[in-house]
């Protein structure tokens with residue numbers, strides 16, 4: 001009798017197990033990304049600006065997350081194409097005592113390379129409100145391939161506003177944000193919506209939360225394997241990972257793991273071990289982005305090679321010099337004499353000379369001119385500038401005036417000056433700009449700090 005019962009139960013169990021081929025999958029929208037099988041660059045405030053993302057892609061990252069950008073700081077930003085390098089810049093004028101005459105003082109909130117980041121860039125936002133989340137997402141939805149909600153940042157500036165890890169304690173709010181994004185941005189723009197969480201104190205709590213999140217229509221979930229109180233230096237804990245992956249998979253959602261993944265090969269091994277779909281790397285990539293290159297393809301590159309490539313991307317992208325120096329400090333090993341030298345540098349030309357990257361100097365000179373690094377030193381604040389700068393600015397002004405008007409996607413080179421519309425137009429329910437609120441509604445942005453830091457000036461490890 002017992003035997004019969006056992007075999008009946010095992011037949012029943014077998015019939016309830018879904019064969020791998022039939023595991024449900026939330027469909028990946030036509031303009032979205034599939035996170036499965038991917039080793040990706042983590043969102044990192046300061047360290048995740050465009051040049052770092054290009055560096056990660058160069059060394060083999062499959063997808064890149066941009067730094068967390070607070071919803072209010074991108075809402076109402078002006079979208080323009082930088083006529084010199086083809087990048088898309090979301091900018092705004094800071095409040096500067098009513099002076100609006102100084103184009104160079106515009107703050108670039110977010111910068112995208114429409115060619116090299118095509119199909120690979122996920123925009124991450126900090127938000128605590130479905131309406132603001134939707135407005136912010138619509139601002140960039142035509143130019144990115146996914147929108148991610150940061151639900152893991154433990155810093156008080158974030159949690160006190162109900163954002164980041166605070167959302168883990170307010171699942172109703174987090175669910176309503178994700179549902180609004182799926183409905184009002186994901187569906188019309190045909191891109192995926194995802195969320196990045198931390199684990200909670202017990203597997204039961206995490207399971208209850210993840211079970212709700214995967215039913216919102218999201219296509220991916222990243223789990224940072226640390227609890228909110230855990231510091232970045234504490235080792236990631238992975239005992240909840242398989243359970244999170246299982247919950248995701250039952251709902252057809254891809255699960256990306258994060259926490260102490262050190263390289264592509266390591267990530268692939270962990271994916272297999274824990275049954276997750278992808279792996280996300282943060283600090284290892286901050287230290288040397290060639291961690292995305294597998295051993296078979298050469299593995300970690302020497303720091304000088306990485307720094308050279310990084311500087312080239314910074315110069316091409318006209319990256320804010322303060323941000324460039326910040327990451328140079330991460331990329332150059334502290335004991336090297338070049339570390340101190342790079343720290344002393346005040347311009348791109350200076351840093352290229354000190355590091356003996358002579359072939360970059362002509363480009364560095366131009367970047368210094370455009371960013372007014374030399375002129376600020378020579379002329380003092382508020383004064384401009386050579387004919388070259390004026391000319392460059394005029395070019396940009398006319399590109400901006402035409403911004404959004406083109407119906408063509410950019411060509412496959414960096415000279416996208418004439419392709420100034422959103423990257424994708426085919427799936428647009430309406431122009432991305434239509435929903436933008438009046439400029440005055442937006443919080444003021446200090447041009448001296450990068451995008452996401454406007455709301456989070458202390459350094460962040462979400």
Ligand SMILES: Cc1cc2nc3c(=O)[nH]c(=O)nc-3n(C[C@H](O)[C@H](O)[C@H](O)COP(=O)(O)O)c2cc1C
Pocket residue numbers: 042043044045046047066067068124150151152153196224232236258259260261280281282283284286452460461462
């Ligand atoms: C400098 C820095 C900035 C970070 N900024 C963000 C962020 O903007 N959004 C986010 O979700 N996580 C952020 N994080 C957390 C990372 O994305 C990642 O979850 C964490 O570092 C764990 O991964 P790791 O062990 O590979 O470093 C940041 C981490 C660092 C080191």
